[in-house]
Amino acid sequence: MFLTKREIESALRRGGVPPGNCEQAAHAPVQPMEVHDYCTRQPRLRRRGVLLLALCLLLALGAGGFYCWDRLLPYSTLALGGGPAFLLRLNRHDTVLTVEPVDEDARVLLEGRSYRDWDYQAALAALVDDLERAGYLAGTSPTVTAESNSPDRARVLELDAQQFLQEKLDAWSSVIRPAPEPSTTVPPTPEPPTTPPEATPGDRWQGHHGNGYGGGRWRTEAHE
Amino acid sequence: MICAVEALARTNRPAQCLDEGLLPRVGQGDMVAFEVLYRESWPAVYALALSILQNPADAEDAAQETYLKVRAAAHLYVPQGKPMAWLFTITKNLCRDRLRERAGAEPLPEDEERDARFAYVSDPTDRLVLEGALALLNEGERQVVLLHTASGLRHREIAKALGQPLSTVLSRYNRALKKLQRYLSEGGVCS
Numbered sequence: 393m394f395l396t397k398r399e400i401e402s403a404l405r406r407g408g409v410p411p412g413n414c415e416q417a418a419h420a421p422v423q424p425m426e427v428h429d430y431c432t433r434q435p436r437l438r439r440r441g442v443l444l445l446a447l448c449l450l451l452a453l454g455a456g457g458f459y460c461w462d463r464l465l466p467y468s469t470l471a472l473g474g475g476p477a478f479l480l481r482l483n484r485h486d487t488v489l490t491v492e493p494v495d496e497d498a499r500v501l502l503e504g505r506s507y508r509d510w511d512y513q514a515a516l517a518a519l520v521d522d523l524e525r526a527g528y529l530a531g532t533s534p535t536v537t538a539e540s541n542s543p544d545r546a547r548v549l550e551l552d553a554q555q556f557l558q559e560k561l562d563a564w565s566s567v568i569r570p571a572p573e574p575s576t577t578v579p580p581t582p583e584p585p586t587t588p589p590e591a592t593p594g595d596r597w598q599g600h601h602g603n604g605y606g607g608g609r610w611r612t613e614a615h616e
Numbered sequence: 617m618i619c620a621v622e623a624l625a626r627t628n629r630p631a632q633c634l635d636e637g638l639l640p641r642v643g644q645g646d647m648v649a650f651e652v653l654y655r656e657s658w659p660a661v662y663a664l665a666l667s668i669l670q671n672p673a674d675a676e677d678a679a680q681e682t683y684l685k686v687r688a689a690a691h692l693y694v695p696q697g698k699p700m701a702w703l704f705t706i707t708k709n710l711c712r713d714r715l716r717e718r719a720g721a722e723p724l725p726e727d728e729e730r731d732a733r734f735a736y737v738s739d740p741t742d743r744l745v746l747e748g749a750l751a752l753l754n755e756g757e758r759q760v761v762l763l764h765t766a767s768g769l770r771h772r773e774i775a776k777a778l779g780q781p782l783s784t785v786l787s788r789y790n791r792a793l794k795k796l797q798r799y800l801s802e803g804g805v806c807s
Contacts, residue, residue, distance in 0.1 A: 393741075393744075393800050393801065393803070394797075394800070394801050395741075395745070395797065395800050396797075397793045397797065400745055400793060400796050400797065400800070401764075401765045401793075403739075403741055403742045403745035403746070404742075404745055404746060404749060404761065404762065404765035404766055405765050405766060405768075406737075406739065406742045407734075407737040407739070407742040407743060407745065407746040407766075408659070408663065408746075408762070408765065408766030408767070409658070409659045409662050409663060409766050409767060410662070410672070410676060410736065412654065412658040412662065412676075412679065412680070413680065414650075414651055414654045414655065414658075416680065417650075417654060417680055417683040417684060417687075418647055418650055418651065418654070418687075420684055422684050422687045422688040423688060424688055424689075424691060425688045425689045425692060427692070428689060428692055429689075430709060431685055431705075431706050431709040431710060431713075432685055432688075432689040432692070432702075432705075432706055433705070434693070434694060434696065434702055434705070
């Protein structure tokens, strides 16, 4: 016997469902349940989705927390003194988070500037340049001290910073340069240098206008 | 012919979506709400029970018992947007209980049992098709075929109520009809 799909469907429909006995089901005595039993327990339809969502949220929170801990929380502090004083707060990668002025002169020098995300040596170099340009380094040397959550790291950081400053000052002392007068004018915010500006012993300082203030440059003797 | 089949399908089709608001009312003892719930869901509940138990009398008993459970637990029902899925869960659990009980009972001789089971179907072709569907198809296929043909649920509604992908429901349905066609063309002998 060959039947089409439609004929099979209609045969099943005809042989299908007897009328139920609603009266009997409606009036049979039943005891209301206090809690679901294994038969009536409702399926947890969205359990998998909720678990996935919770997992994603947990991962996002973990990643965010790690980022904050690693990049945004201060780990070390460098104190630059010997004139106007600054506090450089650094993260675990020695990247500058903030530079805070300790006194009024430092506040004036920092006005309108931000060193956020600079490497600490670049920020130190820029600050020392500003101090030198403003005439605060005439006759005095800047000092640097470090603190850190890890004493070892503090020691290493302090040594590195001191060595870096010393090299910079040595380079300056070996060249002839005009003595600048103290200035209260605020130079423009410098661009973050890719490498800290350094002078070699053979370089000479040349001011553009011959007055010893900003706008000068280092000139190598070999070029002349 | 096709128009007649479609008209039949429309008369068999339950309400598009069972009203979830009926269950709290049933839980408060509202008999009118219970009657509406029963009328709208009976074909689907019975078809599901038949697909599992493969015996019309047992399926009718299990379906009736489902409604007693619904009356007893409707006040505990938490709306999830799928009231039919809850009815199906109860039906499946009750049917599994019956299957376990049946496993320990003495079976009737096959011919005698078959005559008794399908006595209510008068047309020999309809009877042969129903016997074939219950004997030949696996449980998943039986569920989809009986819920669609006997109770009039759409494939999408079946997928939602059984918690299965629509593609699975459709492929099972088509595979089941092909099996039945082959079975009938070979003279109704199970391989």
